[in-house]
Amino acid sequence: MSISASEPDDCVSAGELSARYDNFVVDLLGSIAYGELSAFERLATDARHSPSLSDRAVLGKMAVAEFGHYEAMCARLVEMGMDPELAMAPYQRMVDSFHERTRPADWHESLMKAYVVEAITEEFYAAIAERLDESTREAVAKVRTSDEQLQELTTLLKKMLAQDPRLSSRLALWGRRLVGEALTQVQRIGAKHSFLMGLRADATQEQAAADIATILSTLTRNHSRRMSQLGLTA
């Protein structure tokens, strides 16, 4: 436990720490649940822009998987005796506003958004979950886009970029905007809710902030790697 005198809540009882941890887990699961429910709806909507019916099903299938993740998070919250609706509510406005700010203009941007945002989101969840208890970690581990789906997305994006090389600069720019918005979102959610302090029950604010900084830099590095795989500059 921290002994820095500058923080008003440095001295907390084990009970308070445990309550704080539980709140954190509920916050995390609530934010994942709402994020997945929104991703389901947005992907299903974006799927309509696809040029062919078989392409359309690629985003549709991802959407269906997101709904499964949403249900799994709700089930875990119910197991913990929590109301999923109450747990999700604080995140609704922020997540909706993220999607409003990153509304794809066409099919190319829709695919790119699915590729960039799903990957970052899931890595963020996984990085947080690594630091948590086993059952939470297991629950969060289920929130993964299948390798097969990611492969399908990558193949479609590569095909698209090969067919129209002028797309590269537009999509590289769009990718940068998406990652910027996604990382801002992650920080905003972290700052507003108990993410920063909750990561480790006995962490100081400084340690927690350092944890978040490490996670963000890993997310950024992985994003750059994925963009390179498409032949785009991050």
Add this chain to the structure above:
Amino acid sequence: MSISASEPDDCVSAGELSARYDNFVVDLLGSIAYGELSAFERLATDARHSPSLSDRAVLGKMAVAEFGHYEAMCARLVEMGMDPELAMAPYQRMVDSFHERTRPADWHESLMKAYVVEAITEEFYAAIAERLDESTREAVAKVRTSDEQLQELTTLLKKMLAQDPRLSSRLALWGRRLVGEALTQVQRIGAKHSFLMGLRADATQEQAAADIATILSTLTRNHSRRMSQLGLTA
């Protein structure tokens, strides 16, 4: 086989009849597949209008089921050696235009549309499938909204109508518009593609038209019964 001299294609060989039947089945499965894919996307989009997060999941869950139906139809088409995309293509414009004409203005209308349109569509498929070979019938039988989901929808609609009695007349009107559009759609698809002639390999046009008329009147009767269950006039 019909012997009416007025029809140019009354005398057809067994091979032609079999080819006509196969075309009919492909048409039917293609129209169901595209209808379900669209329903998936529309329900997922409409879900966003819901007043609460748990209500939102009701349409979401239905949407996910529709996607499963779409996949089942595609799998059956592939089994038959057909390209699902080609089989769906002729229905795209008609189905999209149906959804444009019946775009719900709010959550109440979204729920009502799900209730009215799903039921009619599935009864139509089932009625057609009754007249077909066993493996097609089995494939089409899987395209059913679960009783549990229908029950959830009915409960939500009843609660909504009880809370705001002024809704009754608006939703009764909306229900009539939906059923009108849905039945027009059924007839249009039937007329344009081989549904009318394909129902029975040896049917005359008159017999096939009578079959369709029987189906339509059953659909209308069942719709009225469902509206009465909600306390609405059909």
